[in-house]
Amino acid sequence: MTYASEVTSMIRVRFAPSPTGNLHIGGSRTALFNWLYAQAKNGKFILRIEDTDKLRSKQEFVNEILDSLKWLGFNWDEIYYQSQRFALYKQFAQKLLDEGKAYTEKLPDKEGEAIIFKVTPQKIKLNDLIRGNIEFEAETIKNQVLIKSDGTPTYNFACVVDDATMNITHIIRGEDHISNTPKQILLYEALGFKVPEFAHLPLIMGTEGGRLSKRTGATAISDFRKIGYLSEALVNYLLLLSWSPGENREVIDINEAIKLFDVKDVNKTAAAFDLDKLNWINNQYLKKEPLEKLNSLIIPLLIENNYIQKDNFDKNYVISIIKLFQARLSTINDFLDWANFFFLKDIEIEEKAKEKLLSRDLSKEFKLFIERLGMLEKFDIETIETSFREMVKELGLETKTLIHPIRAALTGKTIGPGLFEVIYYLGKERVKERLEKWINKE
RNA sequence: GACCCCAUCGUCUAGUCUGGCCUAGGACAAGAGCUUUUCAAGCUCUCGACAGGGGUUCAAAUCCCCUUGGGGUCACCA
Numbered sequence: 001m002t003y004a005s006e007v008t009s010m011i012r013v014r015f016a017p018s019p020t021g022n023l024h025i026g027g028s029r030t031a032l033f034n035w036l037y038a039q040a041k042n043g044k045f046i047l048r049i050e051d052t053d054k055l056r057s058k059q060e061f062v063n064e065i066l067d068s069l070k071w072l073g074f075n076w077d078e079i080y081y082q083s084q085r086f087a088l089y090k091q092f093a094q095k096l097l098d099e100g101k102a103y104t105e106k107l108p109d110k111e112g113e114a115i116i117f118k119v120t121p122q123k124i125k126l127n128d129l130i131r132g133n134i135e136f137e138a139e140t141i142k143n144q145v146l147i148k149s150d151g152t153p154t155y156n157f158a159c160v161v162d163d164a165t166m167n168i169t170h171i172i173r174g175e176d177h178i179s180n181t182p183k184q185i186l187l188y189e190a191l192g193f194k195v196p197e198f199a200h201l202p203l204i205m206g207t208e209g210g211r212l213s214k215r216t217g218a219t220a221i222s223d224f225r226k227i228g229y230l231s232e233a234l235v236n237y238l239l240l241l242s243w244s245p246g247e248n249r250e251v252i253d254i255n256e257a258i259k260l261f262d263v264k265d266v267n268k269t270a271a272a273f274d275l276d277k278l279n280w281i282n283n284q285y286l287k288k289e290p291l292e293k294l295n296s297l298i299i300p301l302l303i304e305n306n307y308i309q310k311d312n313f314d315k316n317y318v319i320s321i322i323k324l325f326q327a328r329l330s331t332i333n334d335f336l337d338w339a340n341f342f343f344l345k346d347i348e349i350e351e352k353a354k355e356k357l358l359s360r361d362l363s364k365e366f367k368l369f370i371e372r373l374g375m376l377e378k379f380d381i382e383t384i385e386t387s388f389r390e391m392v393k394e395l396g397l398e399t400k401t402l403i404h405p406i407r408a409a410l411t412g413k414t415i416g417p418g419l420f421e422v423i424y425y426l427g428k429e430r431v432k433e434r435l436e437k438w439i440n441k442e
Numbered sequence: 443g444a445c446c447c448c449a450u451c452g453u454c455u456a457g458u459c460u461g462g463c464c465u466a467g468g469a470c471a472a473g474a475g476c477u478u479u480u481c482a483a484g485c486u487c488u489c490g491a492c493a494g495g496g497g498u499u500c501a502a503a504u505c506c507c508c509u510u511g512g513g514g515u516c517a518c519c520a
Contacts, residue, residue: 016520017520018519018520020519020520050520052519052520053519053520056519056520105518107518110518114518116518128447131447131448132459134446134447135446136445136446137445140444140445140446140516141445141516142516145517145518146518147518148518149518150518152518154517154518154519154520155519155520156520158520159520174514175446175447175448175513175514176513176514176515177514177515178446178447178514178515179445179446179447179514179515179516180515182446200447202447202448202513203513203514205512205513207453210512210513211513237454240454240455240469241454241455242454242455243455244454244455244456246456247456247468248455248456248467248468248469249468249469250454250455250468250469250470267455268447268448268449269448269449269455270447270448270512270513270514271453271454271455272453272454273453273454274453274454274470274471276453276470276471277453277454277469277470277471278470279470280469280470280471281470283482283483287483325482325483326483327482327483327484328481328482328483329482329483330482334482338482357480385479389478399478399479400479400480402479403479403480404479404480407479407480408480413480414480414481415480415481415482416480416481416482417480417481418479418480419479419480420479
């Protein structure tokens with residue numbers, strides 16, 4: 001059943017980034033909640049590029065923002081550029097001028113005339129969807145510039161004209177805009193526009209409190225992508241900042257989130273960006289990721305880093321190695337560091353591995369093990385393990401006193417997959433080579 | 443400084459609207475252990491919070507007030 005109200009008032013939300021920088025965590029969360037609300041309510045998600053500042057706005061940032069939004073999966077229904085709407089802003093400013101609600105002013109150091117809105121003293125009430133009633137006193141607000149001397153509109157004015165003419169029903173934006181809201185409400189009323197609903201989202205803070213900085217997570221979304229985060233994981237993490245699906249759920253599919261989401265349920269409290277939790281969520285997704293998709297992400301990386309040659313590599317081998325690491329990866333790029341010994345000829349042995357595992361002279365044991373390996377008829381993980389354990393028993397040693405040093409000599413690391421898998425996938429020759437190299441080094 | 447917003451484990455949160463089921467639940471991190479082989483995967487366990495003070499009430503994490511603390515905004519930037 002459909003109700004008349006649903007037919008006549010479709011929900012329209014917007015995300016309005018300014019192309020003066022990359023899309024960051026904060027902006028993408030605002031975009032997410034807008035997009036999510038549109039999906040949840042069967043409404044429209046509008047993208048508006050706020051490029052009125054000709055000096056600071058850059059096409060490359062527009063491209064970066066659009067790419068990031070697409071990568072995150074936030075597809076928009078309509079897109080507008082404020083730089084193409086200057087005539088419209090002028091027209092509405094002129095209207096306020098004609099009605100005596102604004103005046104012009106020329107500053108000595110400026111070329112043209114600015115158009116300025118007269119703020120009349122009054123109480124301004126805002127009923128925020130998340131925060132409830134907020135009251136402001138207009139006395140604390142100065143007269144507002146609408147059109148600057150250079151003919152470009154100010155943020156608050158362009159924003160109101162656009163939100164009204166684009167029929168935006170719900171303005172969902174960061175808490176930093178709360179104090180812009182009374183100014184904007186005054187403009188809506190002066191222009192005779194219907195005031196939309198407002199929902200002010202809490203801000204995302206850095207790990208140590210305070211603003212997000214480069215160190216604390218203000219990394220561009222495109223960088224998270226490069227580092228090797230999955231978009232689904234990043235979106236899932238963002239979802240958990242200031243909102244919760246309830247029932248102790250952490251990992252949640254976006255389609256399920258759409259069913260559960262409502263702006264009204266968003267928290268009022270600011271959340272700190274926590275890279276550890278993002279990594280954990282990314283790992284959860286990486287573990288479940290189909291191998292095919294993982295391959296398509298990792299193989300190009302391997303080629304790029306000269307681990308393998310573009311048209312000349314054993315795909316099945318690469319896939320086997322990927323499987324070995326899949327459950328442990330926090331990011332795709334971890335694979336590069338963790339699995340390098342399977343692809344590179346010369347491996348560097350970490351200092352930690354030398355100190356902890358290779359400080360004792362084990363050349364006798366290493367030589368014996370090379371010999372045993374050479375005699376193996378079958379070369380599979382099980383046979384390697386059996387033979388190794390027999391040898392260790394004969395030598396009267398504990399398994400771990402030999403397992404870890406050998407792995408360290410083969411991989412250069414103190415941690416990694418199981419020894420027998422490592423030996424199997426490295427192959428007899430390379431195992432022999434690396435163990436001998438270590439023996440001779442001593 | 444003025445105005446505005448916010449306040450549950452170190453962090454993200456459930457519970458707050460509609461007081462009792464909360465000696466406050468989950469997750470990340472941390473610590474301990476298990477996995478006849480590491481851990482950065484898995485399993486088990488531990489640590490750990492209602493900012494403080496007043497009210498209201500038979501009863502308050504939940505409602506009200508104050509204090510404190512954190513954050514935001516005060517541009518011819520967006």
